[in-house]
Structure formats: structure tokens, C-alpha cells
Amino acid sequence: MITDFEISECNIKDLIKSCSIKTKDNKVYFAADRVYNKQKICDEWIIYDAIGEPSGVGKIFETQCAAKGNTKYIMKLIRKDDTMSEKDFHKEVFSEIEMQNYVYDKTGFTTPIYQVFTSKDKIMFVTDRLDITLYRFLFNELIKEQPNIEKIQKLFHECIYMIHTLYENNIAHNDAHLNNFMLDEHGKLYMIDFGKTSKIDKKDNKNELLIHEYEFIAISLYKLYNGIDPRNRYIINDLLLEEFDLSLVDLLDDLVENYDELTIDEKQFLRFMNKTDPLTNLEIIESMNETKSKKANKLTINRLDKLVTELRKKSSTFYHAKQFFIAEYIAMLLQKII
Numbered sequence: 001m002i003t004d005f006e007i008s009e010c011n012i013k014d015l016i017k018s019c020s021i022k023t024k025d026n027k028v029y030f031a032a033d034r035v036y037n038k039q040k041i042c043d044e045w046i047i048y049d050a051i052g053e054p055s056g057v058g059k060i061f062e063t064q065c066a067a068k069g070n071t072k073y074i075m076k077l078i079r080k081d082d083t084m085s086e087k088d089f090h091k092e093v094f095s096e097i098e099m100q101n102y103v104y105d106k107t108g109f110t111t112p113i114y115q116v117f118t119s120k121d122k123i124m125f126v127t128d129r130l131d132i133t134l135y136r137f138l139f140n141e142l143i144k145e146q147p148n149i150e151k152i153q154k155l156f157h158e159c160i161y162m163i164h165t166l167y168e169n170n171i172a173h174n175d176a177h178l179n180n181f182m183l184d185e186h187g188k189l190y191m192i193d194f195g196k197t198s199k200i201d202k203k204d205n206k207n208e209l210l211i212h213e214y215e216f217i218a219i220s221l222y223k224l225y226n227g228i229d230p231r232n233r234y235i236i237n238d239l240l241l242e243e244f245d246l247s248l249v250d251l252l253d254d255l256v257e258n259y260d261e262l263t264i265d266e267k268q269f270l271r272f273m274n275k276t277d278p279l280t281n282l283e284i285i286e287s288m289n290e291t292k293s294k295k296a297n298k299l300t301i302n303r304l305d306k307l308v309t310e311l312r313k314k315s316s317t318f319y320h321a322k323q324f325f326i327a328e329y330i331a332m333l334l335q336k337i338i
Contacts, residue, residue, distance in 0.1 A: 002094050002116065004101070005036035021045045021063075021075070021117060021124065030077070030124055032117035038101065039114045042067065045126070047075065057081055062129065073114075074129045080121040092195075093123045099171075099194040100127075106169050109162050109191045130192070131185045134159060135178035135220055142228035142235065149235060151187075156239050158189045163213050166191075170200040176213045178220035 010019035010032050021030040022045070029047050042065035050059045051074070058078045064071040080089040097113050104112045111128040134155060141147040163176055173180070174196040182190050200206055225236050 002036050002038075002098060005038050005116065006040070008035040008037065010034055017043045019117070021047055023047050030117060030119070030122065032119055032124075034118050036116035036118070037114070038112070041065065041073075041114050041126075045075070063126070072129050073126055075124045075126055077122060077124045086120050089121070090118065090123070096195045096197070097125055099197045103166070103171060103191070103194060103197070106171070107162070107165055109165070110194070111190060111192075128184070130182035130190060132183050133179045134181035134183065134189065135224065137183055138178065138224055139227060142224065142232045144232075145229075147232055147235065152235060153239065155183075155189055159217070162189070162191055163210070163217075167200070167206060167210055171197065172200050172204075172209045173197050173213060174209070175216060177216035178224070180216075 008014075008018060014020075015028065015031050018040075019032045019035055020028050021032075023029050024046055044066040046064050046066055048062040048064070048071070051062050052060050057080075058076060061075045061077065062071055063073050063075045065073070078093050080086065084092075094116075097116060100110055100113055103110050111130065114126045116123065116125045137155070138152060141152055159178070159181055162181075163173065166173055173191065173194070175193060176191070180191060180193045182192050184190065200209060221236055221239075225233055228236075
């Protein structure tokens with residue numbers, strides 16, 4: 001079922017070694033029915049404490065090879081959902097595993113999966129251990145009095161480059177928020193979590209898929225913006241201006257035919273968003289709207305919503321992804337104001 005893997009059938013005798021995973025106190029944590037070896041790096045694994053935030057159907061453990069005595073690997077445990085059949089469960093997880101190795105082979109942007117342990121309702125797979133998510137790294141830097149701006153810029157550019165390179169190889173990650181990028185102990189950036197990743201075919205709208213990726217980046221940056229030292233928020237703004245050339249009023253002048261029909265208040269509102277941080281100083285925007293009647297405010301919101309629709313109509317090709325990205329930001333601002 002998994003291509004390019006050597007398959008080992010398991011029996012009771014095998015459980016002592018290659019078909020079982022033990023805890024540090026020598027209890028068998030996981031007994032597999034089969035083991036899939038792309039690169040057999042260990043016969044006996046020892047499980048340590050879970051790391052990261054567990055999901056509803058999965059956990060990630062730090063692990064070491066008993067023979068090598070190091071802890072540079074992780075095991076991801078995925079449990080079958082009660083609503084899924086065994087066949088569908090294995091198909092879904094194996095798809096993620098194959099996609100991660102496909103991305104590794106094509107781009108080197110992720111870590112390879114070496115071994116897979118399967119049972120009827122659980123699957124565990126081994127990959128390299130990474131150190132910290134890009135979101136957490138950026139947050140840790142941006143709460144400092146003197147953040148490493150050069151490093152922040154470099155990592156953000158790498159993040160965008162990785163997304164574009166995947167699309168050039170007709171791969172859509174489909175969940176590219178900043179917590180799905182991780183750094184290793186040396187600071188090298190990787191992509192993770194390929195459960196939603198798919199290959200792009202001719203019938204897919206590549207532009208729409210790319211915008212979907214940008215939405216995840218946008219939401220991550222927006223959360224980051226609200227959680228950091230306000231004195232460092234300009235750094236996020238500068239990243240967006242450099243990477244996506246955010247200039248709302250100029251863009252609207254060029255792309256939206258009915259811009260001249262807006263009221264003075266609506267134009268002022270858009271100019272305000274253009275002159276300040278695109279991620280927006282919500283307190284000031286909200287105070288501006290408090291001075292208007294609820295009816296007038298709702299009218300403004302409706303008109304801006306139409307502008308978003310117009311932007312999307314105008315930005316119909318892959319090469320106008322930047323405009324789409326801006327449109328998504330406007331839409332997000334609208335949601336915060338309503």
C-alpha cells in the first residue's frame with residue numbers, strides 16, 4: 001500500500017524487536033501487525049514523553065533507538081476515528097505518509113518518513129525530530145526588545161518560497177499556517193503535516209489553491225501581530241509590504257471600477273487602512289466606526305464587502321495572487337469590525 005517500502009509481517013516472536021515499541025520502563029506501548037521500512041534505521045525503539053499539543057486522534061512522542069542511544073527522532077501516533085473503517089483509516093494515513101516522502105524527494109523541504117508501524121486501529125511513523133515551530137520562533141523573537149529582524153525576514157521569505165516551489169511542482173499543502181513550518185536545532189526550516197496535501201491536476205484552479213495557502217499565512221500573522229510587543233508590529237507590516245506589495249488604495253484605484261462611487265467616509269476608511277498597518281490597529285478603526293450610526297456603519301461594511309468581491313473577480317489568474325491575498329485581508333478586517 002505504501003510504495004517504495006519494504007514490508008515486514010509481524011508475529012509474536014517478532015514483537016521482542018522490530019514489531020514493537022517500548023516505553024522507557026520496558027513496557028510494550030505499541031505492537032504492530034506490519035512494519036513498513038523505507039530506511040530501516042532501528043530494530044528497537046524506546047518511547048519517551050509526548051511533545052507538543054495532542055490532537056483528538058493523535059500524539060507525537062520523542063523517541064530514541066535503543067542501539068544508537070540518541071533522541072533525534074519522533075514518532076507520530078494516529079488513532080482511527082470511530083466513524084472510519086479500518087480500510088479508510090489506513091488509506092488516509094498512508095496517503096499522508098506517501099505525500100510527505102514525495103515532497104521530501106521532490107524538494108527536500110520536509111523530513112523523510114523512515115519506518116511505519118501499523119495495527120488495525122493505530123499507526124505510528126518515525127521521522128526526524130525538529131526543534132520549534134516557525135510561529136513560536138517568530139513570537140519569541142518579536143517579544144524581544146531587539147529582535148533579529150534579518151533572521152525573521154530570511155525565514156519568512158523561505159516560507160513563501162517553499163509554498164511557491166510546491167506549486168511549481170503541482171503540490172498543494174492546503175494547511176500552510178506558521179505552525180506547520182518548523183526549524184531544526186541548526187535553524188533550518190522545514191514544512192510538516194501533510195495530512196491535507198494533494199497533487200494539483202489540470203482541472204484545479206492553481207490560483208485559488210495558492211490563495212487558500214495565503215489565508216493560512218494571513219491568519220497566523222494576524223494572531224502573531226496581536227500577541228507581540230506593539231513596538232515590533234512594524235516588522236510584520238514591513239514583511240508584508242516587501243513580500244506582497246500591500247497598498248490598498250492604489251490597488252483599488254487600479255482594479256475596482258466603482259471606487260469613485262464610494263462615499264467620503266468609505267474612501268477615508270480605506271485610506272486609513274492603507275496608511276497604517278495592513279494587519280490593522282483595530283482599536284482606532286473601531287473608534288472610528290463608533291462615531292457613525294449603526295445604519296451607516298452597516299452600509300460601509302456592505303460596500304467594502306462588495307469591493308472584496310470585485311477584487312476577486314479582477315484577480316482571476318495565478319499571477320494576481322498578491323491582489324487576492326489583500327482581498328482576504330480586507331475580508332478578515334470586515335469580520336473583526338462587524
